[in-house]
Amino acid sequence: MSSTTRPAAGGAILPPEEARSVPIKAIKLRHPWRMVFAVLLVVIFVSVVVDAALRPAYDWPAVGKYLFDRRISQAAVVTLQLTVYSMVIAIVLGVILAVMRLSPNPVVKSLAWFYLWIFRGTPVYVQLTIWGLISLIYSSIDIGIPFMDPWVSFSTNAALSTFTIAIIGLALNEAAYMAEIVRAGLLAVDRGQEEAATALGMSWSQTMTRVILPQSMRVIIPPTGNEVISMLKTTSLVTAVPFSFELFTRSRDISAETFNPIPLLIVASIWYLFFTSILMVGQHFLEKRFARGVGDRQPDRKDAVGTGTGTLTGVVPVVDSGQPSVIAPPRQDDPPANPGGVK
Structure with missing residues (x-):
């Protein structure tokens, strides 16, 4: 090993043992x-x-009285059902719409864009109100060939309950937002990944399930988790259908009986906070699960011995000027510091 350390230009030459032994005293700013x-x-x-x-x-005693009331707990379960069913349908439909948006077929792409334009451009409360009036628009549901006598026909009111209509209204609105989230996640994956999978002989389905989707999930999951939490709170709007057995509407009906609305609003808020807290924890672990390996790779470190250059980079703690001197790596056109190798 050479007896001296070669610093950057302008630095002093120090013996190796002296350059290594000087500590740095850090003072915390106040x-x-x-x-x-x-x-x-x-x-x-x-x-x-x-x-x-x-x-x-x-009125905290009234809050404690109604917090675990049977009517409130049943309404909380109904709210969860609305959230889960609507999000499952929305995610499936959103994936289909995202693929349609990325399709090279202009007709398919235009239809998907038109769907997104309609459902993202109108308020969800207005949409739910229209769905509540669906029986006035379509008095019966007919199955058969268009412009011919239907094979099967039944009343809309008999086929669709208010609970089902609420799920359909929430899911169709949410699907428009999920389509954009999924599309953004798919576009975030480098095009070379698909080309490499195709070169390996993978089919389209194998490429999507094994290469594209696993990499896009770390982009899709965070906004999807936010949409699930938003959907939980949006269920309070299904009173427009009208459906009156979810958490907010049920607590409002009870407050109309007791003439004391504030404690019941606090009760509904506590239940919403409880559910959203659970969803936030689940979202955290899902993000952590699909973000494994991102940002964990450390830069390669070459051993100075036997590399041909033997050059180290770093900071010399003390120099004559009182300032640290950075040892920069040599440029490609510079000769190695030790052409003969380290001895």
Whole structure:
């Protein structure tokens, strides 16, 4: 090994043992105003909590009374059912629409774009109201060849309950947003991945299930988790259908009986917070699961011995000027520091 260390231009030449032995003393910066701001926020938070605990309008005994009321718990289960059923249909339909949007067929692509334009351009409450009036628009559901006598015909009111109509309305609206999320995830995967899979002899389905979709999931899952949480809260709008057995509408009906709406609104909020907290935890673990390996790869480190250059990069702790001196790697046109190898 050479007896001296060669620093960057302008640095001093130090013996190796001296360059390695000087420690760095780090002094933590002080932020007094940051601490003052934090204390102020804590004081405001505690004041709000104490005020809410002592304000009689909240009526906390009534909140405890109705929090686990059978009618409220049943409505909470119905809200979960609306969320799950609507999201499953929306995800499946969203994937189909995303593939249609990426199709080279202009007719298929235009139909998908028209669907997204309609359902993303109108409020979901308006859509649910129209779905609630579907029996006035279509009094019967006919199955058969168009413009001919139907093979089977039955009343719309008998075939579709308000619960089913609420699911259809929520799912069709959400599918428009899921289509864009899935399309963004598919486009985030490099085109070379598909080309490499095709070169290996994989079919389209194998390429999508084994190559494209697993890589796109880390892009799709975060916004999808947000959409599930949003769907849970959007179920409160199905009263437009009208469907009155979900959490918000049920708590509102009970408050109309007790003439005390604020505690029932708090009860509904607590249940919503409980469900969204569970969904957020599940979203966190799903994101962690599909993000494995992203950003974990460390740059390759070559051993200085036997590489032909024997060049190290780093920082020399002390130099004559009092400032650290960075040892930069040599350029490709520079001769190696030790042409004969390290000895």
